[in-house]
Amino acid sequence: MLGIDHVGKRFGDGQITALDDAKFEISDNEFFTLLGPSGCGKTTLLRIIAGFEHPTEGRVLLDGRDIGHEPPFKRPVNTMFQSYALFPHLNVRQNIAYGLEMLRWKPADIRRRVDEVLDLVQMPAFADRRTTQMSGGQQQRIALARALAPRPRVLLLDEPLSALDLKLRKAMQSELKRLQRETSLTFVMVTHDQEEALALSDRIAVMNKGKVLQVGTPEEIYARPKTCFVADFIGEANLIPAGLVGLAGGKTISIRTEQISVRTRPADERRSVEAIVTALTFLGADTLIEARCAGDVPIKARVRGAVSGLSVGDRADFAWDHSSEWLLSE
Ligand code: ADP
Ligand code: MG
Numbered sequence: 001m002l003g004i005d006h007v008g009k010r011f012g013d014g015q016i017t018a019l020d021d022a023k024f025e026i027s028d029n030e031f032f033t034l035l036g037p038s039g040c041g042k043t044t045l046l047r048i049i050a051g052f053e054h055p056t057e058g059r060v061l062l063d064g065r066d067i068g069h070e071p072p073f074k075r076p077v078n079t080m081f082q083s084y085a086l087f088p089h090l091n092v093r094q095n096i097a098y099g100l101e102m103l104r105w106k107p108a109d110i111r112r113r114v115d116e117v118l119d120l121v122q123m124p125a126f127a128d129r130r131t132t133q134m135s136g137g138q139q140q141r142i143a144l145a146r147a148l149a150p151r152p153r154v155l156l157l158d159e160p161l162s163a164l165d166l167k168l169r170k171a172m173q174s175e176l177k178r179l180q181r182e183t184s185l186t187f188v189m190v191t192h193d194q195e196e197a198l199a200l201s202d203r204i205a206v207m208n209k210g211k212v213l214q215v216g217t218p219e220e221i222y223a224r225p226k227t228c229f230v231a232d233f234i235g236e237a238n239l240i241p242a243g244l245v246g247l248a249g250g251k252t253i254s255i256r257t258e259q260i261s262v263r264t265r266p267a268d269e270r271r272s273v274e275a276i277v278t279a280l281t282f283l284g285a286d287t288l289i290e291a292r293c294a295g296d297v298p299i300k301a302r303v304r305g306a307v308s309g310l311s312v313g314d315r316a317d318f319a320w321d322h323s324s325e326w327l328l329s330e
Contacts, residue, residue: 001025001026001027001028001062001063001153001186002025002026002049002060002061002062002154002186002188003025003026003059003060003061003062003064004022004023004024004025004026004045004049004058004060004061005023005058005059005060005061006021006022006023006057006058006059007019007021007022007023007045007048007055007057007058007059007060007068008020008021008022008055008056008057008058009041009044009045009048009053009055009056009057010056014056017210018041018044018210019041019044019045019048019055019210020041020209020210020211021057021058021211022041022045022058022211022212023058023212024205024212024215026154026186026188026203027186028186029184029185029186030186030187030202030203031177031180031187031189031200031201031202031203032186032187032188032189032201032202032203032204032205033188033189033190033191033196033197033200033201033203033204033205034046034188034189034190034191034204034205034207035191035192035193035194035197035204035205035206035207035233035234036192036206036207036208036233037192037208037233038192040207040208040209040210041207041209041210041211042158042190042191042192042207043158043190045207046079046156046158046188046190048060048068049077049154049156049188050072050075050077050079050156051067051070051071051072051073051074051075051077052072054068054069055068062075062076076152076153076154077152077153077154077155077156078147078148078150078152078154078155078156079147079155079156079157079158080143080144080146080147080155080156080157080158080160081143081158084139084140084142084143085143086131086139086142086143086146087131088130088131088132090131091127091128091129091130091131092118092123092126092127092128092129092130092131092142093114093127093128095131095142095146096114096117096118096142096145096146096149097110097111097114097149098146099146099149099150100113100114100149100150103150113149114127114145114149115127117145117146117148117149118145120145120148120179120182120183121141121142121144121145121148121175121179122141123138123141123142123145126138126142136163136164136168137164137168137171137172140160140161140164140172141175144160144176144179148179148183148185152185153185153186154185154186154187154188155180155185155186155187155188156188156189156190157176157187157188157189157190158189158190159190159191159192160172160176160189161173161176161191161193161196162191162192162193169196173196173199173200176189176200177199177200189201194233194234194235197218197234198218198221198222198234198235201217201218202217203215203216203217203218204216204217204218204221206221206229206230206233206234208229208233213226213227213229213230214226214227214230221234222234222235222256223326224326225237225254225326225328226328226329226330227328227329227330228252228254228328228330231254231326231328232254235256235257236256236257236258236300236302237254237255237256237257238254238255238256238257238260238298238299238300239252239253239254239328240252240253240254240255240273240293240297240299241295241297242327244273244293244294244295244297245271245273247327248327251327251328252327252328253325253326253327253328254325254326254328255320255324255325255326256324257288257300257301257302258286258301258302258303259320259321259324260299260300260301260302260303260318260319260320261301261303261318261319261320262289262291262301262303262307262310262316262317262318262319263316263317263319264309264310264314264315264316264317270319270320270321270322271319271320271321271322271325272317272318272319272320273293273294273299273317273318274293274294274315274316274317274318275291275292275293275299275315275316275317275318276291276292276293276313276314276315276316277289277290277291277310277311277312277313277314277315277316278290278291278292278312279312280307280310280311280312282306282307285304285305286302286303286304286305287302287303287305287306287307288300288301288302289301289302289303289307289310289316291316291318293318299318301318
């Protein structure tokens with residue numbers, strides 16, 4: 001439905017490459033996430049989809065038609081901004097109605113649509129409130145209602161939950177997922193939070209330094225990362241030189257920390273490396289065991305519950321099933 005076709009963006013006389021040859025497709029009804037560290041080009045790509053920026057190279061295709069140089073208001077796309085950008089001098093109803101008035105909707109249709117979207121975000125009682133009197137979570141819902149009001153086909157969300165505290169963020173994650181399911185819209189969300197991306201997305205594009213490194217379902221990206229960067233950025237991975245366990249030299253294997261067990265006696269036929277424990281951190285539900293193996297390669301294991309009979313400085317065997325290791329292709 002939405003095609004990002006070799007899109008590049010350079011700023012400042014071409015000195016800064018914010019986006020380099022991005023290419024992937026987003027389907028109808030998909031919850032799609034752009035994930036990567038700060039400065040990797042996520043917002044730039046979102047602004048190109050919205051029409052606030054034009055690509056230096058490539059095309060933005062909607063149903064096969066290039067919309068890359070059309071103004072924002074001509075695109076069936078709406079954006080919810082990180083700052084919510086609600087008008088402080090207007091009440092909730094006026095905030096939501098504003099965009100529809102700009103689009104010259106009839107007053108009766110506007111009234112009906114405002115009620116509809118307030119129901120959708122479960123805030124019908126708030127129509128006459130000032131947004132300045134509302135909590136962060138409530139403002140967030142109103143901003144969502146406003147973005148959904150003109151019935152866009154694609155809703156763009158730039159770090160929508162980053163201003164909320166952890167508990168509220170978790171609640172709003174479920175809320176976003178519910179809204180996307182109920183409206184059957186395409187959501188394109190930007191986040192630097194890998195847990196959030198895994199929890200919400202149908203598919204994720206992992207980005208770094210202006211490049212799209214891998215596109216796939218959360219399960220694919222988690223279990224079969226293509227590069228060290230992806231393996232390390234998503235979840236908690238160990239990156240071990242393949243030579244250390246007798247595999248092809250020069251390559252790297254990744255193993256998730258929760259797939260490793262740690263014992264002080266040599267392991268069985270499973271794959272294992274010997275390492276010296278450097279730190280034990282109790283995290284409540286589990287314990288993180290950090291260690292160094294041959295060549296000073298760090299290795300981490302996340303084991304259930306508390307750990308007894310193991311201390312910093314101990315020599316231990318870190319073992320995992322062959323099935324949980326993944327040989328990186330790059
Ligand atoms: P992200 O959203 O992933 O943090 P951005 O898309 O905001 O990253 O920025 C990507 C890169 O492009 C950064 O190096 C940023 O400084 C640069 N950049 C973004 N917008 C502009 C601009 N208008 N002018 C110059 N450089 C920009
Ligand atoms: Mg950004």
